[in-house]
Amino acid sequence: MSQSVPAIRLKEVSRHFGAVKAVDGVNLDVQDGEFFSMLGPSGSGKTTCLRLIAGFEQPTTGSVQLYGAEMAGVPPYERDVNTVFQDYALFPHMTVGQNVAYGLMIKKVAKTERDRRVADMLDMVQLGGFQNRKPSQLSGGQRQRVALARALINQPRVLLLDEPLGALDLKLRQQMQIELKTIQKQVGITFIFVTHDQEEALTMSDRLAVFNQGKIEQVGSPAEVYEHPSTRFVAGFVGTSNLIEHETAKRIVGEPGTYSVRPEKIRLCPPDSPIPNDSFAADGTIQDVVYLGVNTRYVVQIAGGELTVVEQNLDSTSMDALAARGRPVRLIWQKAHMRSISD
Amino acid sequence: MVATRRIANFLYVRPWLTLILMLTLPLLWLGVFYLGSLSALLVQSFFYLDSFSGTIVRQFSWRTYGDLFTPSNLDVVLRTAGMAAAVTIGSVFIAFPLAYYMARYATGRTRGLLYLGVTLPLWSSYLVRVYSWKLILAKEGLLTWVISRLGLSGVLDGLLSLPVIGGPSLSFSYFGMFLVFMYVWLPYMILPISAALERVPRSVIDASADLGARPGYTFRTVILPLAFPGVVAGSIFTFSLTLGDYIIPKVVGDSSYFIGSVVLTQQGTAGNIPLAAAFTVVPIAIMGVYLLMARRMGAFDAL
Numbered sequence: 001m002s003q004s005v006p007a008i009r010l011k012e013v014s015r016h017f018g019a020v021k022a023v024d025g026v027n028l029d030v031q032d033g034e035f036f037s038m039l040g041p042s043g044s045g046k047t048t049c050l051r052l053i054a055g056f057e058q059p060t061t062g063s064v065q066l067y068g069a070e071m072a073g074v075p076p077y078e079r080d081v082n083t084v085f086q087d088y089a090l091f092p093h094m095t096v097g098q099n100v101a102y103g104l105m106i107k108k109v110a111k112t113e114r115d116r117r118v119a120d121m122l123d124m125v126q127l128g129g130f131q132n133r134k135p136s137q138l139s140g141g142q143r144q145r146v147a148l149a150r151a152l153i154n155q156p157r158v159l160l161l162d163e164p165l166g167a168l169d170l171k172l173r174q175q176m177q178i179e180l181k182t183i184q185k186q187v188g189i190t191f192i193f194v195t196h197d198q199e200e201a202l203t204m205s206d207r208l209a210v211f212n213q214g215k216i217e218q219v220g221s222p223a224e225v226y227e228h229p230s231t232r233f234v235a236g237f238v239g240t241s242n243l244i245e246h247e248t249a250k251r252i253v254g255e256p257g258t259y260s261v262r263p264e265k266i267r268l269c270p271p272d273s274p275i276p277n278d279s280f281a282a283d284g285t286i287q288d289v290v291y292l293g294v295n296t297r298y299v300v301q302i303a304g305g306e307l308t309v310v311e312q313n314l315d316s317t318s319m320d321a322l323a324a325r326g327r328p329v330r331l332i333w334q335k336a337h338m339r340s341i342s343d
Numbered sequence: 344m345v346a347t348r349r350i351a352n353f354l355y356v357r358p359w360l361t362l363i364l365m366l367t368l369p370l371l372w373l374g375v376f377y378l379g380s381l382s383a384l385l386v387q388s389f390f391y392l393d394s395f396s397g398t399i400v401r402q403f404s405w406r407t408y409g410d411l412f413t414p415s416n417l418d419v420v421l422r423t424a425g426m427a428a429a430v431t432i433g434s435v436f437i438a439f440p441l442a443y444y445m446a447r448y449a450t451g452r453t454r455g456l457l458y459l460g461v462t463l464p465l466w467s468s469y470l471v472r473v474y475s476w477k478l479i480l481a482k483e484g485l486l487t488w489v490i491s492r493l494g495l496s497g498v499l500d501g502l503l504s505l506p507v508i509g510g511p512s513l514s515f516s517y518f519g520m521f522l523v524f525m526y527v528w529l530p531y532m533i534l535p536i537s538a539a540l541e542r543v544p545r546s547v548i549d550a551s552a553d554l555g556a557r558p559g560y561t562f563r564t565v566i567l568p569l570a571f572p573g574v575v576a577g578s579i580f581t582f583s584l585t586l587g588d589y590i591i592p593k594v595v596g597d598s599s600y601f602i603g604s605v606v607l608t609q610q611g612t613a614g615n616i617p618l619a620a621a622f623t624v625v626p627i628a629i630m631g632v633y634l635l636m637a638r639r640m641g642a643f644d645a646l
Contacts, residue, residue, distance in 0.1 A: 052550075077552045082553055082554065083550070086546070087544065092547075093568045093569060101555050102551070103555050150554065154554065175507040
């Protein structure tokens with residue numbers, strides 16, 4: 001990743017709507033060519049951030065830079081970024097071909113070249129020959145591809161995607177995730193991807209930022225954010241996490257603080273199992289069992305709280321798993337998998 | 344309780360029966376009164392008045408339609424159609440910005456007040472409003488006074504001295520009539536346009552800017568085409584209402600004939616119902632041609 005001029009730089013950016021601080025003092029660098037995700041619950045400021053980059057909103061304070069150029073007062077139509085909208089925002093009165101050609105029409109590209117590039121672009125999103133259809137004749141997934149083609153044909157330096165897969169069903173969403181990734185590698189431009197789906201953010205991104213209440217909680221690679229959540233919010237929002245704090249923390253770790261450990265890092269062992277030197281342990285009783293097919297989730301009652309444990313169903317069947325309810329167990333996990341987090 | 348539930352269940356599993364119950368009355372109304380009277384009108388227009396005996400000859404003939412093309416009648420048709428076209432175009436220019444503001448910017452209270460303001464005139468009597476305009480436009484009326492206070496009397500005099508649209512005063516000129524028509528039909532133009540604009544998603548306008556279009560380009564290629572069905576709907580109202588009106592041409596203007604007033608005279612005092620009917624068919628024909636043209640131009644593509 002080049003450490004030269006970042007594709008996007010947000011410096012102390014805030015956007016207030018009346019008393020609501022939609023974006024509140026955000027600092028962020030996105031590198032050229034990155035697939036960068038903005039992850040957060042609805043109302044966390046991620047979409048507003050995207051709109052600030054696109055130019056639909058102006059920051060209340062702070063500065064937005066695009067490849068080093070200050071964007072204050074630059075309208076969307078003069079920014080070298082394009083957006084794929086959550087509702088696709090296709091022009092309903094135009095054909096697919098006219099939709100995709102829109103940006104080229106504005107740039108007054110000659111008709112023959114325009115037609116060729118539209119055809120190429122539609123081929124790339126696997127909609128070859130759809131030029132004369134109307135958006136209303138397409139399925140959700142096809143509209144999504146048209147929106148993508150319409151944005152990419154302008155060869156923007158940055159493509160902004162606002163929850164583009166939110167309206168698709170699971171199978172199609174997974175297929176589009178792979179396709180988007182492929183297309184991003186193919187065109188080699190920076191993608192900024194807004195989503196509230198943590199799994200999507202983890203699987204697709206080079207790096208991601210976790211938003212909460214207008215602020216960024218953590219920025220890092222998917223593995224970093226998942227393995228080392230730095231705040232309580234990230235630990236809870238990205239994947240599920242066990243929080244160990246107060247007295248329980250003191251008893252298990254020996255030091256007070258707030259710690260997080262992922263459910264899949266904890267092993268269920270028989271009571272009285274030996275505790276290796278590099279591990280922590282806690283004794284408890286299995287309260288609840290949820291059989292999930294691939295794995296099973298156990299809720300274990302320990303002194304002063306509950307821990308969730310996820311185990312792969314390697315040998316066990318649903319019958320075995322469900323029979324474990326009420327059984328005393330010892331939970332063991334490596335010290336390295338437990339992280340101290342801030343609030 | 345039990346009975347209503349049984350009726351409800353009975354109807355729920357027989358949607359066609361519900362449909363019949365629901366539509367019988369309106370369809371009867373539509374068929375008998377609406378289409379019935381319209382076809383009676385059409386039939387009448389093919390009869391003719393025997394000028395010698397003054398009686399109506401109930402025989403098929405194109406003669407009455409031929410009468411429409413006498414210079415004086417053609418004059419009436421062209422005058423009315425010209426006024427209707429001018430009123431429609433004028434209304435679009437006044438209604439569009441207001442409708443745009445109402446649909447895209449106004450929120451909450453402001454929006455409610457604007458809608459109320461637009462529809463409020465429809466609550467009071469049409470005649471009262473037309474006569475009050477006569478007073479406003481009169482030579483000694485409010486408007487002339489305001490204009491002279493603003494020192495713009497010269498402009499008004501210049502306007503009134505123009506051929507065709509001018510006259511001795513605003514209340515006796517086509518221009519004054521144009522103003523009153525526009526005032527009276529404006530709500531019918533504003534409401535369909537704002538309804539059409541409200542259906543244009545914010546994101547579509549954002550998308551256009553995002554793809555590099557300046558506001559003017561977005562307006563021409565996205566907003567206007569998507570609002571056009573509303574403009575056409577509004578213009579159907581203003582155009583056809585102006586074509587058929589007979590009160591405003593009587594109250595305001597130089598009392599020259601318009602289609603509506605001709606129809607009134609022909610079937611009232613003159614007793615020439617066939618000619619009145621033929622005159623009534625004119626607006627229908629004009630509207631038909633207008634709608635075909637609008638469809639050709641793609642006005643309904645976005646529907």
